[in-house]
Amino acid sequence: MHEINAEELLLKKGVKPTPQRVVITQYLLSTHSHPTADEILDEVKNALPVSLSRATVYNTLKTLVEAGVIQEVVTEPGRSRYDANVSDHHHFVDTETGAVFDIPAEVITPVRATLDERFKVDGYKVVFFGRRQD
Amino acid sequence: MHEINAEELLLKKGVKPTPQRVVITQYLLSTHSHPTADEILDEVKNALPVSLSRATVYNTLKTLVEAGVIQEVVTEPGRSRYDANVSDHHHFVDTETGAVFDIPAEVITPVRATLDERFKVDGYKVVFFGRRQD
DNA sequence: ATTAGTGCAAATCATTTGCAATTAG
């Protein structure tokens, strides 16, 4: 195996790897915490030499989502979370803490739906709610 | 069978049936459109004798959700939608129009998940994406 | 009278945008 490199990933996806974009992408690749834009700003601003504004975080996240580098995840009203896992997967939300966990598509039974034929389904997402212990 | 009465419903759920609350509840019972707070305000303000402010719409929606009279549905970043259908069901989002349709729980196969035993699942929601024709 | 509910306007929060300054090619 070889390490996931943020800069390579951005180049492969056709996004110019500016320092800010690399650093945000690196952070998202390094965590499974599904951070919000503000959490990303806090984490990345401290640890890095480059300057980083809130506007750039938002602009970058939008760019990365559009390029398919990351995914936007909405688990609660009012704010978005971001996930560098762009493979087919679902989510588990701890209803006490709000923490979000990835659930691989393979560990759930495929959903088969008997819908009115006018519904043309492209895909679906499952969100589990509950408590994650420990 | 007997008609669904907004005022009775509110009383049954322990919510004082003020004119504003009754009217909002009636509207939500009458539609399957999953309206946003603003859409509710527009629809209800015109047709009704009582005055209705935006603040009251928001306050009422929160009250109704907490009382279990309605459900909040988040299908897109940035705003919530509301649904008087509080039975167990899922949603279909038309990705072109943003329209949201209810999908009864019975028409999809139950999701069985093989999760780490520390995930205590209370329930799950499925959101389908696609195109609804016509 | 007391308490709950409403409306208004101001406040707040997340996100977006206009624009001048900066940087990379």
Add this chain to the structure above:
DNA sequence: CTAATTGCAAATGATTTGCACTAAT
């Protein structure tokens, strides 16, 4: 030089809140 990117600050959109006013017990 030219175009893309960034930061700042102002703007926007959704939602919440403080407070005076009204209605109901």
